[in-house]
Amino acid sequence: DAKTTQPPSMDCAEGRAANLPCNHSTISGNEYVYWYRQIHSQGPQYIIHGLKNNETNEMASLIITEDRKSSTLILPHATLRDTAVYYCIVRGNYGGATNKLIFGTGTLLAVQP
């Protein structure tokens, strides 16, 4: 699986959009970009994933660059409850049941009141 690079920490004001960047320059054509978050000692929570196109769901939007070498997770209106470690993970699609998630160190997003 391709390696990802994320800033170790970011701050965001409550009510503003939080934009979390991720670099994955070695991503291959069949690999997906996944985002998870972990609120202190809870189980990692799935947020969103995408292959090529931008994606949006009730939690967030995922913007993937055309060359797929980087992506941005957008939380449109951050709240204090969004304070968490956010993980960007590139996950292979190898046509079999071995597509585990490998977590890096993530970005600690601190939403400030």
Place this chain on the structure above:
Amino acid sequence: DSGVTQTPKHLITATGQRVTLRCSPRSGDLSVYWYQQSLDQGLQFLIQYYNGEERAKGNILERFSAQQFPDLHSELNLSSLELGDSALYFCASSVEVWGRGGNTIYFGEGSWLTVV
């Protein structure tokens, strides 16, 4: 609620002992994953089972073993416990369809193991 159920939520045991952590995956999910998260390490992948068979192995110690039963629940067995085994252990599950990617892995809330 992810639909993945782990028991027990908390466990305190002594060094040298053996414990079993249990995981019930989401209904219909054939894959089960186990992860370990200790204070000084991130989320470490331990092992994956798919429909009863071991599919991938990560940084799992020889003192640890796992299995997935015909009803798809899984157990992680930790033996000869050491202080350093104190950690959060997460189970996760997913539907895996051969030849199709983009499936989502859902995590349980974890089992806190404290070895004293």
